[in-house]
Amino acid sequence: MADLDIPVMRNRIALGWLAEKAGRLKLNGRLVSRSPLSDVLELEAMRLGVEGKACAWRSLAALADTDPRIDGARVQEPLRRAERQIRSLEALRLEQAAQVFTADGVRTDAGLHNYP
Template identity: 65%
Template sequence: MLAIYLNDHYTGATGGLELFQRAAKARADGEEKEVLADLARQVRDDRDALAQIMADLEVSVDRTRMALGWVAEKAGRLKTNGRLLSRSPLSDLLEAEAMLLGVLGKAACWRALRTLAESDRRLDAARLDTLLDRAERQATVLERMRVAAAARNLSTPSTPSPAKPA
């Protein structure tokens, strides 16, 4: 069960890394682009940390599962977003939500492994605490981005208020 669990998370991390990199490249805004590029580097480091944990636990990466995850991430790009041939402004919001969900899933994995570390000396509890702290910081940043994207893209044009009687 542990091998399946870790491979599922590794597959998710691989797809998530693709999403973070693509989102960073797509942003026109300099600050948001930089934040996403930094998050992409962190996600790559987190995936590498997971690969090391898997090696420490003698769990090999399931290449078939990983390839299927890569294909699923590419297929996930094919969604109706109000635009046929160009990037929709709604993409920023949907991507922020997907990245946030991925980071929350990663944090859940770190918590599960942290619990296991109490009885399995192959796991470094302090390292898992560090990874969990970083995931929580990532989630905070992504939530701010998600809320900003929602405000930019979901607001409705304000309608004039009816005139008040004099």
């Protein structure tokens, strides 16, 4: 961001922190313990965040050819890392969803798609 002269918006950082804390206040009928769905929802939220990050790296990679401020080579490693994180989060999400949504907690592949 510094290379592109984009200022850090501390109010957005604070808002994100507050939103994360507020998300923990949801009324799921379990005041002391976590809902079985909590892990699935959190993995989905993390995946969405990483997808957004990957989109930003892809945009920078596309602009690197025409904007001398962007080093295209430096963009590739964070993009590859984000794509690995997406695959890992999806595998974890599918595993957790299978545990939550099957009656006996045994994973079945019926209706679930495995992502490499």
